[in-house]
Amino acid sequence: MAEAPLILLLGNDDDDDDHRALFAEIHRLGGQARRVHPDDLVTEVTADGTRFLAEGAELAPDLVFGWVYEDYLILGMNQLETARLAGIPVVNSAMTLLRGQSKYLNSALLHRAGVRHLPVLWGRDEETLVSWTAERGYPMVTKPLMSSRGRGMHRLTDEASVRDYTRALDPAPEQYYVQPFVSAGHRDTRVLCVNYQAVAAVTRIAPEGTWISNAPGNTRHRAELTADLRAIAEQAAxxxxxxxxxxxxxxxxxxxxxxxxxxxTCPTCTATFQELDMEPVPLLELASFLVAAARDFQGARTGWRPSATV
Structure with missing residues (x-):
């Protein structure tokens, strides 16, 4: 393998600050990094094998890292799975990204793994939701299937609000996804994990007079990685x-x-750590893992450990 392994990030430039910080650390550690937009990747599949090209030149990545979501999720999933089938190591695979961006699969997998989560109900039937929420009690929270930064979240406080919400759903296939409201002081903690290992934690507090902790305008501060917090986050990852x-x-x-x-599964953190006047530790640790994995994927999976946690 080349002395400077090539890590190909499949994604757009929406999270450019994170990518630049990640790439700078990859270069410092002796690797190469390149981002290719899903629209710009050309794939040739023949009986002789698979080739990937961008800007007319063939690519020979030692590892592909998936960072695609929303409009580019399905296209990116196909490209990532094709790379995996071609024998190229993939970090955050097609299925990983789908699981992370689907509230439905998130819930199914967390419950199956025994991670403390919340009971959820999804579907379209109004009467089923009315009965379910009445049995479990109000308030409830509803979220879109795929969203970020608190967009599209609503509180359901009584039967009337449940009926109003279900009747306002867009035509199929839009469905509701509902879970009980958690009394948590209008705050939560995001734990960043690399190779299933917690490396940093940040507590987020909802803007004054609101309840959505990851909404724009929230307050963030460094959180202690306690043993309990580390354990549940690593189990979830x-x-x-x-x-x-x-x-x-x-x-x-x-x-x-x-x-x-x-x-x-596409968490950003550069802006948060700049606000906290800290280095973006999760991206530095991610770079370390990616370079190690590009050189020896299985060895990194079993042997890589973070050098620092915050």
Whole structure:
């Protein structure tokens, strides 16, 4: 393998600040890094094998890192899976990204792995939701299937609000995704994990007079990586098979337990750590893992450990 392994990031430039910080550290560690937009990747598949090209030149990556979401998720998933089938190591694979960006699969996998989560109901039937929420009690929270930064979240406080919400759903296939509201002081903690290992944690507090902790205008501060917080976040990251993950954890004030809201598989952090006047430790650790994995994927999976945690 080349002395300077090539790491190909598949993604657009929406998170350019994160990518630049990641690439700078990859270069410092002796690797090469390149971002290719899903629209710009050309794939040739023949009986002789698979080739990837960009700007007319063939690419020979030692590892592909998936950072695609929303409009480019499906295209990117196909490209990442094709790379995997061609024998190229992939970090945050097609299925990992789908799991992380689907609230449905998040819930199914977290519960299956025994991670403390929340009961959820999704579908379109109005009467089923009315009965379910009445049995479990209000308030409830509804979220879109795929969203970020608190967009599209609503609180349901009684039967009338449930009926109003379901009747306002767009035509199929839009469905509701509903879970109980957690009394957590309008805050949560995002734990950043690399190779299923927690490397940093940041608490987020909802803007004054609101309840959505990850909404724009929130307050953020460094959080201690306690043993309990580390354990539940690492268990959640592994449940998603997410080698780079942002795990959102709440402290349930009614039960005293930690609960995972969801796992994000394209977590950004540069702006947060700049605000905290800190180096973007998760991206530095991610770069270390990617360079090691590009040289020896299985060896990195079993032997890589973070050099620092915050």
């Amino acid at each position: 592994e449940a998603m098979d997410a080698l780079f993950a942002g795990v959102d954890v709440a402290h349930d004030e009614e039960t005293g337990e930690l609960r995972v809201y969801e796992v994000n």
